[in-house]
Amino acid sequence: MGMENVSGSSGRRVKRAGIRDVARLAGVAPMTVSRALSFPHRVSIETREKIAAAIAATGYIPNRVASNLSSNQTMTIGAVIPTLRNSIAADFTEGFSRALKARGYHLLLGNSDFIPEGEETIVAEFLARRVDGVYLTGATHTAKTRKMLRDNAIPTVEIASLPEDPIDMAVGFSNFDAAYEVTRMLAEQGYRRVALFTTFTKDNERQVERQAGYRAAVRDFGLDTDPRFVAELEMDLKAAGRQLRVLVGERPDVDALFCTGDFIAAGALFEAQRLGIRVPDDLAIAGFEGLEIAENLNPSLTTVRIPRFEIGSRAGTMLLDRIAGKDVEQRVVDMGFEIIKRGSTATPATLRRETAS
Amino acid sequence: MGMENVSGSSGRRVKRAGIRDVARLAGVAPMTVSRALSFPHRVSIETREKIAAAIAATGYIPNRVASNLSSNQTMTIGAVIPTLRNSIAADFTEGFSRALKARGYHLLLGNSDFIPEGEETIVAEFLARRVDGVYLTGATHTAKTRKMLRDNAIPTVEIASLPEDPIDMAVGFSNFDAAYEVTRMLAEQGYRRVALFTTFTKDNERQVERQAGYRAAVRDFGLDTDPRFVAELEMDLKAAGRQLRVLVGERPDVDALFCTGDFIAAGALFEAQRLGIRVPDDLAIAGFEGLEIAENLNPSLTTVRIPRFEIGSRAGTMLLDRIAGKDVEQRVVDMGFEIIKRGSTATPATLRRETAS
DNA sequence: TTGTAGGCGTTATCAC
């Protein structure tokens, strides 16, 4: 009958108008209604108006589920995010989401909780729902996830890293280089005992690479090494404070601390203030991510600015271009980073003197 | 032919196995395959195994779009969030999302950018996609949004406020009461000139109510009033710092500042430190939201803890219960709040003396 | 510019 059955919150049954109802009321064929909605300019103005009236009269809402089935495209992108409670991932997604909206696509969201197997389950569900493309955070995925995506030839974009073997496309920056450069900067300012706080590296190649970049610079610039200089902790201000106490307890002579996240750095800075450790005079601190809070801290925090929003929106346009059949020239796009030097790593007077001698 | 045509990233065409292909290979009817997947216990073990083998052999991935059309349910909830770049909304969503996942539902996401008309567009698209339920942030919606949702009898939950006339259901807390209580607490500690920083109140009833709660308490407790005590600013640490300079320039005698967000409060606190204003001795500062950073600041920040995650997950279970046809006894659920008193509003010695005299 | 026919891949329904 062209009417959908709907049982709603009130329990009553409602008949929902379908394209046939609209067509009948407008005195045209269903196909003409469909066209009037998809390609208005291919329908005469008169019929268009009759149809518009009929739509208004019936309260017709097109059924995209049926359209999707028939046209074999869902106008939907599936996105896997570790968690929303993390400004950087949220910013990537926000930029991505805007790019989609601009072109009529929608976002289906899944949380992986940093677990690759969780991601795998979500991707499988995305495929079943016939998403037109997939967005993955990071470059750490199970073999099965990669295989599913490739075998089904689903346009895919990986965010935040520069994988050597991308599933399909990737947009990000070099986590290794960024960490290397921060450490180099600290070395060049005269700091010799540079500690590192990262978040967990398990199944998180961004943290792994940042740690690797740090280690490479420590080696290249002959900085002091000590296993106690490196710590992995949860993404938590308090954990950072706790770890700072451990660090200065074990190595009171540490002169700089590089944190691979601005909140970690903020937590360490706050704890330093409580311990009476002067920043940067007694201890320099550098962060990562370039969050808003970094420039507002006292002292303001040296950090690495990541073009978060831009990475997300670039990923969106790349993915949609590929879906539209355009050739994507570059499959892995490096959006770069920028080190922002601020007060928290200013070379203290004492070091300046030593260095000059 | 039971095969889907798929054109993927490589441009080649792939024939995707359908339920008929699996059925043929397993020597059963398509319906039996469908049942084996939906209600395994209604199919004999033998057939089940044959089907499993056939599925593995064909690489069959069920087409949920077709299922959705046929079964008239999408197992999808549409959620409208103002923006992800805001920890509190992200936390609500995270809790909500987990509740959905536990029951096999998925989340379709839309950003409204705090614009009710943007929300309206998104909701219309959600309806077209036949979501089984809708999640809205806040209680400020256009008349058309409300009408669409009600006319179509879509289970809906509004988050973060306690609307008097909910579209359907709501989970949140009293923003008015929370702000009132914070202001009362400041008044009882002896502060008389209490300023307020909120974010924009346009189309945001949460901020409107917090401001109203503040004003009511100012009146009830006879605090000093001055239009210059109240400011609306963007959700930005730097804007908070800027506004603090304005405030102390105009009213150097202000003795307390209530910010309706912890980041605003942090921005004000950092600026106070730079200006040499002692907190709480010269100026008390209170925040809102109970973010992690609050307890780590120096001094630690008095704030209002909102059960963010719990609000989200409760909203999820309520919505799914209603979709499942269960009666939802309480349509508006107040999840409460808790004022956490910390160092930033400790009664300073000077005030204690005055009060005692 | 408009219409007809057929099918998209699955599940509801009822029969066996």
Added chain:
DNA sequence: GTGATAACGCCTACAA
């Protein structure tokens, strides 16, 4: 326990 049949509501393809 299993299967045949008929939708689900729209769009592709082709015809007029």
